Amino acid sequence: MRHRTxxxxxxxxxxxxxxxxxxxxxxxxxxxxxMLHFSLGDSSGRxxxxxxxxxxxxxxxxxxxxxxxxxxxxxxDTFMTTQDGRRLHALFAPAEKPTRRxxxxxxxxxxxxxxxxxxxxxxxxxxxxxxxxPDLHAHGQSEGKMIQMGxxxxxxxxxxxxxxxxxxxxxxxxxxxxxxTSMGGATAMNLSGKEDMEYVKAYIEDxxxxxxxxxxxxxxxxxxxxxxxxxxxxxxxxxKLLNGWxxxxxxxxxxxxxxxxxxxxxxxxxxxxxxxxxxxxxYEAKHDPKTLWIVPKSAHHEAYRDYPEEYADRVxxxxxxxxxx
Numbered sequence: 069m070r071h072r073t074x075x076x077x078x079x080x081x082x083x084x085x086x087x088x089x090x091x092x093x094x095x096x097x098x099x100x101x102x103m104l105h106f107s108l109g110d111s112s113g114r115x116x117x118x119x120x121x122x123x124x125x126x127x128x129x130x131x132x133x134x135x136x137x138x139x140x141x142x143x144x145d146t147f148m149t150t151q152d153g154r155r156l157h158a159l160f161a162p163a164e165k166p167t168r169r170x171x172x173x174x175x176x177x178x179x180x181x182x183x184x185x186x187x188x189x190x191x192x193x194x195x196x197x198x199x200x201x202p203d204l205h206a207h208g209q210s211e212g213k214m215i216q217m218g219x220x221x222x223x224x225x226x227x228x229x230x231x232x233x234x235x236x237x238x239x240x241x242x243x244x245x246x247x248x249t250s251m252g253g254a255t256a257m258n259l260s261g262k263e264d265m266e267y268v269k270a271y272i273e274d275x276x277x278x279x280x281x282x283x284x285x286x287x288x289x290x291x292x293x294x295x296x297x298x299x300x301x302x303x304x305x306x307x308k309l310l311n312g313w314x315x316x317x318x319x320x321x322x323x324x325x326x327x328x329x330x331x332x333x334x335x336x337x338x339x340x341x342x343x344x345x346x347x348x349x350x351y352e353a354k355h356d357p358k359t360l361w362i363v364p365k366s367a368h369h370e371a372y373r374d375y376p377e378e379y380a381d382r383v384x385x386x387x388x389x390x391x392x393x
Contacts, residue, residue, distance in 0.1 A: 104303050104310070107284060108214040116208055119182040126373065130189045134182075137161060143185075145209075146235075150227055157209035158202035158228065159185070160235060163192060169243045170198040170236045172229065172268075176250030176275075176369055177215070180208030187247060190372065194380045195387075197245070200232040204255070214311060217280045218254035219318035225259045233267050245387060247272040250342065250369045254280075254320050257350065260331065261323030269391055271327065272383060274334040275369045278346045280318035286343060321353045330357040330390035332383065336366035359386050 124131035137143040143161040150156060159181045163169075171191035175184040181201040188199040204221045206212030225246075233242055244267050248256030253276025260271050277283040281300065288294050304315040324331065331354055335347035344362065351360050361382055363371040372379045 104214075104306055107287075107303075108217070108307070108311075116180055116182045119180040119208070123183050123185060127186045127189075130186050133189060133193070134185045146231075147209075148228060148231060150224060154205065154211045156202065156205070156211065156224060156228070157181070158200060158232075159188075160200045160232070161188065161192060161198065162236065163196050163198045165196060167196055167198060168241050169195075169245065170200055170232060171195075172225075172232055172244050172246045173199060173201045174221075174225070174246065174248035174252030174255045175201070175204065175207065176252050177217075178207070182208065184249070184252075186372065187249065190376075190380055190383070191245075191247070195384060198236045200228075200235070202228050204251070215251075216311065216313075217283075217318055218248075218251045218258055218276075218320075219280065219313050220311070221251075221255045222258035222262060222323075225255060226263060229263065229265055229268060233265075237267075242267045243269045243391060245270045245272065245391075247274070247383075248276065249274040250276065253277075254318075257320040257327075257331075258318075258323045260329065261326035268329065270329055270387060271331040272334065272386070273331065273350075274371060275336065275339060275342050276320060276346075276350065277342045278319070278321050278349055279316065281315040282346065283342060284315055287341075290340075321349050324350055324354040327354060330386070331359075332386040333358065333360045334363060334371055334379075334382075335361075336363040336368060336371055338366055339368045341368035357390055359389075 120131070123134070134143060143159055146158050146160060148156050148158070171188070173184055173187045173191070175181055181203045184201055188201055191197040192199045202225070203210035205216050205224060206214060229244065233244060236242065246256050246259065246268060248254070253273035256271050256273045257276055281304070285296050285300055288296070288300065300315065308314040333347050333351050335344050337344050347360070347362070351358060363375065366374045
C-alpha cells in the first residue's frame, strides 16, 4: 500500500513538473510573440492622414508650406517595386533653383514620409536642396507587415538611391546627403556600411541607436521592468525566423565602422527613448571625418523643433566643411 502511494506521489510530481514546464514554455512563447507584435507590428505609421495632422500640430508653418507645394504639384509621389516584389512609396520635390545636391531623408519609427517633410523643409527651403523622402517598409504607403527597425530597410534604400539620383541628376557631380532620424538614423548608419555609390557624399544621423538588441533591452526594462532573460533571446529568435534577422545582428556600431564618408552625429542629452549614451560608441566606431553635436535640454528627435536655426547652421557647416559650398 505504501509503495503504491509513493508511486502515485512520484507520478503526480512528475506530471506536475512536466505541466509547469509546458506552462512556462507556453508563457515564454506567448510573451515572445506579444513582444514582437508590440515592437514590430505597430501599424500606426501607415496612416498618412494622421501624419499630416501631427505635422500640422507640431509644425503648422511647415504644414502650410507642404500643402502649398502639393497643390502646385511640386511635391509628388513615386513608387518602386523591390526585387522581392514589395511596393514602396516616396515623396520628392525639386529645389526652387537647379542644384546638384539632394537630401535623402529617412523617417523614424512608426512614422512616415509625410511627417518628415519638416526635415524636407529644412533642406529645401533653408539650404536649397532637392528632397526625396521614402516611406520605410510597413510605414506610410509602403507595403509590409512588420517593422524592420532600419536593418532590412537599409537594403531598400540601396534600391531607392539610384532612382533618386536619376530623378534629380542633371550633371555628373550630383551629390546626395543621407539624413535619418531615430530608426531612420539607424537605417542611415546601416546603409553607410553597405553602399559604395559615388554620388552619396555624406550622412547625418539624428537619435539613432547602437543596435536593436540594445534598444529593445532598454525599453523592456524601462517600460515593463523586465530583464533580458528570457524574452530578449526568444523574441530575437522568433524575429530571425519570421524576418530573417536577429536583434543582435542589427548592429549599427558594426556598420559605421565600414563607413568611408563624412557623418554628423546628433543626439539630445534628455533623450529617454533612445538614451543619449548610445551616440558615443557609434561616434567612436566611426573613423574621420565625423562630427558630434549633443543637443542640450531636448527630448528624443526634437532637436530641430527646439533649435531650428542652430540645427540648420550645424547641418550647413558640416556639409560645407566636408563637401564645399
